[in-house]
Amino acid sequence: MERLQTLLVRKDKLCIPLWKTMSTKCYMAFSALSAGATVITFFLIYWFCGGLLALSFLLISIIGFVYHSEDCLLYYPDLPDHSRIFVPQPSMYGLPYENIFIKSLDGTRVHLFLIKQRGEISKIVPTILFLHGNAGNMGHRLTNIVGFYNELRCNIVMLEYRGYGLSQGSPSERGFYMDASAAMDFILTRSDLNLGRIIVFGRSLGGAVAIDIAARVEYSRKIWCVIVENTFTSIPDMATVLMSSELLKYVPLFLYKNKYMSNWKMEKMQVPILFVSGEEDTLVPPAMMTNLFDAYCGPLKQIVRFRRGSHNTTWNCPGYYRKIRKFLKITAKHRPTAEDLHCVIKIV
Template sequence: MKEVGIALPKSRGVGVGIVGAFLLIFIFYYFYGGYMTLTLFAVILLLIFYHAQDLLLYHPDLPTNSRIYVPIPTMHNLPHLTVSIKTPDDVTLHAFWISQPAERCKSVPTLLYFHGNAGNMGHRMQNVWGIYHHLHCNILMVEYRGYGLSTGVPSERGLVTDARAAIDYLQTRHDLDHSQLILFGRSLGGAVVIDAAADTVYGQKLMCAIVENTFTSIRDMAVELVHPTVKYIPNLLYKNKYHSLNKISKCSVPFLFISGLADNLVPPHMMRALYNNCGSEQKRMIELPGGSHNDTWIVDGYYQSIGGFLLELQQQPSPLQKPPEKSNVWIELEHKIIDV
């Protein structure tokens, strides 16, 4: 599924609003004159810019019929259950639970998959097929609010709420190993993953986090896609911020960064900046030449690199497996008794 950058709003409601705004300006000019009209015009432009940002970022209707037709995993010979997840603000998320066979379902990692800013989760099935068969993970695919068959309207606060609700849902299942939870996000999904991983409560529930071709912030992306002068727009005027570069420094979970060096939408230097600023003591950067924004997963070595990182984490001893610092506690206690 192709993710998209900045696009012109296509909503009929926005067009009607713009026409109404200019009509209001004309009436205001007729009664109050130039200076007041100029001030009103500036305020209206700012309001239009602020509220149009959701239309520029979120594209659940691309391609056509993405809100009503979601390809299912069985089309790619993947076993699945369709599940509904309720969020704290009463939004219903549409999700696919794709589990490994019953005999190993409880012993393998579970990957929570967050997609990009366009289409729906069904458009990512080829990549999910590869994860299922090469990495041998259980997979929960989640559609954000306002995408596919999920209810609600997309927003930054909404999407990060959806991520936490999905993690909470997995904690209620008894057919998986809760200590092997992986968050995976591509593009916009990477920003959602970073937000959850930086959370002091939810970050502790993760084995690791994986982000692919994601950005440092919406403001940085606007500079890249629109014009360098955009950096002078005050941050408070951005409705969606996704300050991943700031949040990544708070992350302590193991982190894997996957960067396609031929990405012509999100510059690879943003992935390098995220890696350099990541607060985790165990982090790794995988740079794949020839990988573009949407198809890095088809590059040779992609699944092998992820598998190697996960194997390294699984082979690490847990805190209970570490040998005690003292080999014989009773001798120490005996000396203390004698000293007394």
């Protein structure tokens, strides 16, 4: 019985069969075989065709291998352990919720939590589409969601990207965009939600997804406002920072499988936006948030800086929910003042 429970965890705990977590190990084994085959082929070409052709083949093989390995290097759905097996439920935090599975635009089955305010007020208050950061699953963000629920009095739709938690498929930039679009479409079909007050929130990697959907013509007029927290300008920029190499600036863009070019999309956005930046973020340089803020040319933007905010814990800083609540009040104004329009706020 214990062995059976190890291999297949109960559905009421929102779990999936353990074999689905084996994909990373299988990929590593396949990569090792591919590398071995490449080395053998290299020596065969060198023996029969000469060194120059063999070196060209090796270079192309390395580039191709790195390109197709980028998903494995960028996304961490298996961290921490059991993130693909067990997803904490909102009921563990006293939140009412609906557990929902929808089809993404390509048919991939993705997982949602719909957390609504109790009573008729749920039809009036704003609804947040919550796009989480990298690693783990959406259940790991529920402590933050309790704050949104109680402090902002909002409904929340939590999206679990493909390849994360209980969602099917494998992570990819294009896939994440499709998943976010499907989540937006789901919200727009709900007659029990206020469709005039849709907020898109994205943290870190989720911020890039939020910027993409808000920059799209088909959704920009349906989104009330956007909030991004500790997100980056682009993956090429992040690669330069993380690898501490200026040479990466000269790598052609087509060699990046995942790009997330948020800096290019800012000028297209016409949705009010709040940037929440932690100045002690050691993963994404806070300067990237400033660059995104400067690149935005829409009707209303604010940036709030928390001096003691780190990459994953800025939401714990004093004044966090109060500043978001104030931004929402400003957004609700028909004619914000000039001081409201392009405001920089620093919290000490």
